[in-house]
Amino acid sequence: MIQSRQRRLLSYSLGAYFIFGVLFYLVWQQTPWLNQLDLQINSWFTGLRSTWLNPAIIALTNFGNPGNSVLLNAVILVGLLIFQQRQLALYSLINISLVGGLGNHFIKLIVQRPRPTAIEHLVYAGGTSFPSGHAAGSMALFGALIVITYYLVADPIKRRILNCLWGVLILLIGLSRIYVGVHNTSDVLAGWLWGFAGLNLSWWLFLKLNLFPSVKR
Template sequence: MINTKRPPRDTLPWGIVFLTIYVIWAILVSTGSELIHQFDKTIISVVCNNNPANVAFAKTFTNLGNTSTIVVETVILVVILLLFKQFAYAWFTAGVMIAANGYNWIIKHAIERQRPTVHHLVYADGYSFPSGHSVGSAALFGILIFLTILLVKNKFWKTLLIIIWALFPILIGYTRIFVHVHYPSDVFGGWIEGITFVLLGYSFLYHFYIEPEMANHNFKRKTRS
């Protein structure tokens, strides 16, 4: 059931915009563009430092974006949605997460970008672009933002939750740069990729579930009046 009178409209146009940005960014990364080098250098100089408190926070918080953690969080979310009989939202969640992370694995092995050569503060293996932590967190918390808009009625809680969900991928991406296992361009690419899949996934949800549900609701209301 949709608990809002005005759900977000079709996000396909925005999905195409973000997909275009992502494709351009991936090309720049894969070709070793000077723009990417300067971007990485600038962001690293702002983000990274040796403050013990910052190091401790980054090494701990970054674990929230681990693949295993994201998988567990996704499974829990899908199970909760199924228990509350929100089947369309459960499929939306599972579909976006599978597609985003599966595609990320393909792109990592297609581009084969090596990780930063400086000392890593946490263990990390595999290729560098895009950041899997950033893709997974952007996709999962992007889904949570849409679910919050669709299912939460109270304006205060809706706003608060959206802010919290938006902060998680930002902080996780920040930690991946801080602990030296990803370039900033990896993180940005991961965010864009995750957001793209959420927008495209919501477009499917909108056309195949939300729009028909709204039309059915309006039809029943008219027949009763």
Template sequence: MNNTTHAKRDTIVPATIFLVIYAVWAILVSSSNQIIHQFDNAIIGIICNTNLANVKFATTFTNLGNTSVIVVETLILFIILLVFKKYAYAFFTAGTMITANGYNWIIKHAIARHRPYVHHLVAAHGYSFPSGHSVGSATLFGILIVLTILLIKNKAAKTILCIIWACFPLLIGYTRIFTHVHYPSDVLGGFLEGITFVLIGYSFLYHYYLKE
């Protein structure tokens, strides 16, 4: 048991709930259900515009969710945790990221949804559902939220950091819709998948390291 923190509540129940919601969402997307079309059209109507400042922000900020960037950030976090001898947290980080993104690759090719048939403002390749940027960022920053809750003692700092971490995937998801490379349902699916894997990964961490 790590002496720096108290054991936290297991997350297997919320992980299961998110997994079920994600599975239902994926089925609706793969079957081209009318609910998905209505959802996508409604969100696109709210988000997308031609404001030049918004275009500049979206086309720049979206790069923070690129696979190469997420991989580098994950490696840096992994190394930092190893240096400070937080081995369980380091392998929680690596294991969660690898399984989430590996599973995302499988689902992308299983559903094989094509990207929006409009002009893309940034380069994008491969299938559309779920959004890889959304999965990667939701998983990485979800992990950072877990680590912040477990390792940061100051309540004010903990709250501020968690808010900051939560904003990153939301903004990255927004840019994927704004730049026309993903449907909103792709982004929501990515968030659901990423959160699910963070909760599952934390449950393993809880049972094998934190549980008293």
């Protein structure tokens, strides 16, 4: 069963890296049809703006800011270390710092895609656009929590509830970046793919090296 899971994780990771690579190439080449598709989908999301919804979406997108992610990760790490879960703490740290942080920043420096300017930004965002740091960071952070939940929460109902919560946060934080106007749709998709690929690759590696605690169901 473990070997079967390892194969699935590796295939998920390689598949996500492949799709990310295709997006990377299309953005790098400034492909006209992708830019047009981005404009159309961006316009649909920003068309949902309203006076009652804006504050909620701004609060949500600010929740995904790097400073908040670092603080939340620190709380998670301290909690895991208190309960002697060093392997899971290491897994979380690797994904959040290397995949969602440094790795994503390095790609931004390579691509240098400017942020969309077709509509007013509801929040300030400096730097470049591809891939979305909020999308990659939320995938790395809450994706790691999905893995942690898998190993530490035995009750299947509680596990499903928590994983749904982590999944919804990943989805909404990424989409909020399109809504507030600071990212293209392809930026967000690329951020999710980058984070997802890293999560699965590191999970596969940890299983390969027998670095995870045993699961008792």
